[in-house]
Amino acid sequence: MDQNELKQLVGDEAVKHIKDGMIVGLGSGSTVKLMVDSLGKRVKNEQMNIVCASTSKRTAKQAQDLGIIVKPLDEIDQIDLTIDGADEISKDFDGIKGGGAALLWEKIVATNSKKDLWIVDESKMVDKLGKFPLPVEVIPFGSSHLFERFEKMGYKPTYRMNGDSMLRTDSDNYIIDLHLGEIDQPNELADQLSNMTGVVEHGLFLNIVNTVIVGTQHGIKTLSREDLG
Numbered sequence: 558m559d560q561n562e563l564k565q566l567v568g569d570e571a572v573k574h575i576k577d578g579m580i581v582g583l584g585s586g587s588t589v590k591l592m593v594d595s596l597g598k599r600v601k602n603e604q605m606n607i608v609c610a611s612t613s614k615r616t617a618k619q620a621q622d623l624g625i626i627v628k629p630l631d632e633i634d635q636i637d638l639t640i641d642g643a644d645e646i647s648k649d650f651d652g653i654k655g656g657g658a659a660l661l662w663e664k665i666v667a668t669n670s671k672k673d674l675w676i677v678d679e680s681k682m683v684d685k686l687g688k689f690p691l692p693v694e695v696i697p698f699g700s701s702h703l704f705e706r707f708e709k710m711g712y713k714p715t716y717r718m719n720g721d722s723m724l725r726t727d728s729d730n731y732i733i734d735l736h737l738g739e740i741d742q743p744n745e746l747a748d749q750l751s752n753m754t755g756v757v758e759h760g761l762f763l764n765i766v767n768t769v770i771v772g773t774q775h776g777i778k779t780l781s782r783e784d785l786g
């Protein structure tokens with residue numbers, strides 16, 4: 558199976574976790590896109606009664622075009638289940654997200670959900686986080702100074718671009734990617750980044766996900782945080 562087929566597999570599997578009447582958080586990215594297509598079919602065929610909150614304008618549009626009800630997060634009390642993708646997941650269920658620049662809304666939706674489920678192909682499972690550049694969402698005002706601080710800290714920053722322009726997130730911020738190679742102490746790094754003025758959010762998702770569905774060449778593996786012991 559190629560990577561796309563694995564993404565389809567986990568997307569279809571994840572949709573089985575959605576039950577009629579649920580409030581569902583929809584993630585972002587290419588794996589989630591396939592999941593939302595699959596959910597759209599279920600909602601139509603089974604006339605499911607679900608309400609969704611989206612982690613990006615793009616996913617919201619896709620879902621609405623498929624006839625799925627999407628409401629603003631502020632009109633929703635408590636999300637039952639959020640299904641999202643990830644860029645890297647370590648063995649202790651820490652993750653990097655934001656490859657599609659949606660990390661801020663994704664973290665807000667995830668932390669307002671009773672359960673968080675990630676869907677990935679096996680290439681995303683790693684021993685240690687950090688090979689994937691860590692996205693940091695920053696306020697545009699004065700961001701070049703923050704960029705210089707990251708350089709001095711040895712974090713090898715690059716601005717995320719959209720063609721010739723600086724990429725803007727759904728909240729109109731910039732993304733600076735940190736090319737760290739390996740992250741030895743994710744909690745310490747998360748605290749350090751959160752304490753820097755101008756940083757809105759970072760892509761380290763620590764202690765957030767409950768369940769991971771991994772697409773492998775031998776089929777689907779479902780991993781639970783509880784199994785970590």
Ligand SMILES: O=C[C@H](O)[C@H](O)[C@H](O)COP(=O)(O)O
Binds near residue numbers: 659
């Ligand atoms: O900002 C984007 C999100 O964090 C995505 O969920 C993540 O980048 C994974 O995306 P994909 O399924 O396209 O690899």
